[in-house]
Amino acid sequence: MAEFHTDSGKTPVLDVQELGIDFGGLTAVNDLNLQVYEGEIAGLIGPNGAGKTTVFNLLTKVYKPTRGKIYFDGKDTAGKNVVSINKAGIARTFQNIRLFGALTVLDNVKTGFHNVIPYSPITAMLRLPKYYAAEREIDEKARDLLKILELDRFADVTASNLPYGAQRRLEIARALATNPKLLLLDEPAAGMNPQETAELMDMIRFVRDHFGIAILLIEHDMKLVMGICERITVLNYGMMLAQGTPEEIQSNPEVIKAYLGD
Amino acid sequence: MNKISSILSRSQDKQKRGRVLSFAIVIIAYIIIEIMLKTGSLSSLFSSLLVPVTCYVVAAIGLNLNVGISGELNLGQAGFMSVGAFCAVCVSGILAGTVTAGIPRLIISMICGAALAAFFGFLIGIPVLKLQGDYLAIVTLAFGQIIKSVFMNAYIGIDSEGLHYSFVDSSFKLQPGGKMLLNGPMGATGTAKIANFTVGIVLIIIALLIVYNLMFSRSGRAIMAARDNRIAAESVGIPISRTKMLAFVVSAALAGAAGALYGLNYSTLVPNKFDFNTSILILVYVVLGGLGNMTGTIISTVILILLPELLRSLQDYRMLIYAVVLILIMLVTNNEQLKSKWKSLTGRKAKGGASNG
Numbered sequence: 001m002a003e004f005h006t007d008s009g010k011t012p013v014l015d016v017q018e019l020g021i022d023f024g025g026l027t028a029v030n031d032l033n034l035q036v037y038e039g040e041i042a043g044l045i046g047p048n049g050a051g052k053t054t055v056f057n058l059l060t061k062v063y064k065p066t067r068g069k070i071y072f073d074g075k076d077t078a079g080k081n082v083v084s085i086n087k088a089g090i091a092r093t094f095q096n097i098r099l100f101g102a103l104t105v106l107d108n109v110k111t112g113f114h115n116v117i118p119y120s121p122i123t124a125m126l127r128l129p130k131y132y133a134a135e136r137e138i139d140e141k142a143r144d145l146l147k148i149l150e151l152d153r154f155a156d157v158t159a160s161n162l163p164y165g166a167q168r169r170l171e172i173a174r175a176l177a178t179n180p181k182l183l184l185l186d187e188p189a190a191g192m193n194p195q196e197t198a199e200l201m202d203m204i205r206f207v208r209d210h211f212g213i214a215i216l217l218i219e220h221d222m223k224l225v226m227g228i229c230e231r232i233t234v235l236n237y238g239m240m241l242a243q244g245t246p247e248e249i250q251s252n253p254e255v256i257k258a259y260l261g262d
Numbered sequence: 263m264n265k266i267s268s269i270l271s272r273s274q275d276k277q278k279r280g281r282v283l284s285f286a287i288v289i290i291a292y293i294i295i296e297i298m299l300k301t302g303s304l305s306s307l308f309s310s311l312l313v314p315v316t317c318y319v320v321a322a323i324g325l326n327l328n329v330g331i332s333g334e335l336n337l338g339q340a341g342f343m344s345v346g347a348f349c350a351v352c353v354s355g356i357l358a359g360t361v362t363a364g365i366p367r368l369i370i371s372m373i374c375g376a377a378l379a380a381f382f383g384f385l386i387g388i389p390v391l392k393l394q395g396d397y398l399a400i401v402t403l404a405f406g407q408i409i410k411s412v413f414m415n416a417y418i419g420i421d422s423e424g425l426h427y428s429f430v431d432s433s434f435k436l437q438p439g440g441k442m443l444l445n446g447p448m449g450a451t452g453t454a455k456i457a458n459f460t461v462g463i464v465l466i467i468i469a470l471l472i473v474y475n476l477m478f479s480r481s482g483r484a485i486m487a488a489r490d491n492r493i494a495a496e497s498v499g500i501p502i503s504r505t506k507m508l509a510f511v512v513s514a515a516l517a518g519a520a521g522a523l524y525g526l527n528y529s530t531l532v533p534n535k536f537d538f539n540t541s542i543l544i545l546v547y548v549v550l551g552g553l554g555n556m557t558g559t560i561i562s563t564v565i566l567i568l569l570p571e572l573l574r575s576l577q578d579y580r581m582l583i584y585a586v587v588l589i590l591i592m593l594v595t596n597n598e599q600l601k602s603k604w605k606s607l608t609g610r611k612a613k614g615g616a617s618n619g
Binding site: 060062082083086087091092094098099100101102103107108110111112113114115117118119121124125126127131134135138174175177178 | 471472475476479480481482483484486487489490491493494495496497498499500501508
């Protein structure tokens with residue numbers, strides 16, 4: 001790993017090696033190397049259609065990679081599926097918001113605790129003491145998360161009726177409920193106004209500090225990306241174009257060319 | 263802001279009130295009917311309908327768990343009732359000599375009926391619930407037809423030597439004192455009628471408890487999450503097919519218990535009773551009562567069973583009126599304009615407008 005910029009003393013939570021996927025004849029992602037270190041906020045940027053969301057789908061096992069390896073927490077993730085990768089500690093949000101529309105905001109977050117605080121359906125049907133203990137814990141933790149993401153006043157609102165910015169924050173709260181080591185945010189600031197984006201930046205930093213997790217985010221809002229990401233990877237046509245600190249990326253002629261054209 | 267304030271009124275208290283309401287309706291209805299039975303002011307027609315109504319209510323509550331809460335269409339609920347009914351009739355017939363008291367035998371038979379129906383549900387669910395789309399509807403539709411054919415051709419008899427069965431004809435000879443439990447197309451005959459209304463009401467309450475306890479728990483949230491957004495549900499670690507299986511099996515078990523009660527309420531029960539039409543009728547109760555709405559399901563089931571009977575005096579026109587009433591209810595409950603008109607009539611909208619302003 002010597003060729004990559006590394007924070008000395010930190011180990012990679014996520015280590016992607018020569019990752020690639022083909023859809024029929026189309027190579028969507030190719031030869032991608034990417035590391036995310038403990039407690040780091042990393043960014044994945046690139047022009048539209050560069051394959052950023054495809055990378056997220058590969059990391060969360062929605063797609064099986066055609067080539068390459070994904071190591072999470074030092075272990076190869078081959079053979080894991082969408083559910084087991086979440087149990088292993090990768091949580092995500094979606095570019096096109098995917099909430100449980102008919103459930104309340106609080107219940108949306110509570111679904112995130114499915115594997116964190118488990119109890120059996122029999123316990124639920126018979127209302128055994130364990131049910132009450134577990135539900136109390138879930139309720140407390142879910143409300144804590146809502147408070148952190150400033151959603152507590154919406155707790156009893158049906159999710160599909162939330163304002164747009166709050167829906168994005170709710171996705172983050174739900175993902176955090178699964179107790180991840182790595183959080184993948186797919187365009188968390190999309191559709192937000194500058195003030196909301198600024199608040200979101202503070203929130204993302206707070207979440208990282210509070211939970212001590214690593215965050216990898218896709219974002220088009222350069223102010224956000226350059227403002228909070230410690231390291232940025234640039235994708236173009238499924239290939240890695242550049243990798244480095246925000247300053248390095250901003251002055252990289254290749255990146256400027258990819259974004260602005262010749 | 264208009265929107266938010268109206269949404270904020272929808273709280274968990276409202277859900278709780280809905281739950282309490284459904285139990286209250288069942289218990290009050292029971293008390294009223296018991297009083298009417300005691301005073302003899304209930305016609306024989308209605309008193310004969312009491313147990314079937316409780317059976318259909320339980321089957322509909324079960325179906326609502328599957329269709330409303332889990333979001334999977336099931337067109338074979340009558341098939342599961344059929345499994346429960348004939349299993350219970352057989353168990354009751356076998357136990358007739360050993361467990362002479364009616365109620366314990368009824369309970370054992372119902373548990374067996376529910377368990378067998380749940381087992382069939384599990385078998386069907388294994389391949390089907392892995393798939394996305396309306397496959398469950400197709401397979402349960404087929405299941406309903408197949409199970410009807412199976413019971414049409416099932417001959418089961420019991421005598422001093424034990425159980426005899428055949429799927430061709432009643433070719434086996436029973437010892438003197440033996441009796442046929444299932445008789446092919448003629449179904450079960452000579453069943454001891456051990457079902458009663460009180461057990462039916464208890465079964466409704468148990469069904470409500472199971473469904474509500476499941477709905478407002480980890481599993482219930484998972485079931486609803488899988489319904490609302492499959493991809494997001496998987497992303498938070500919810501295994502979709504296992505979750506849907508839980509709802510489907512519980513739904514089948516409730517139908518089985520309901521069928522068992524139904525079967526033990528009549529001395530004769532033919533397999534044709536539980537055909538596709540019955541499945542659709544139960545689905546109509548559920549859709550009309552509101553998907554996911556148990557109180558609505560109870561009310562719509564009772565009304566739609568009683569309606570044709572109340573209209574009996576109109577003879578040929580009764581099914582026509584039944585259809586018109588169905589369409590009217592659907593229009594009123596699903597048409598936004600009619601809904602708002604209804605709300606303005608009842609004054610609920612004016613109140614909402616005031617709080618928004």
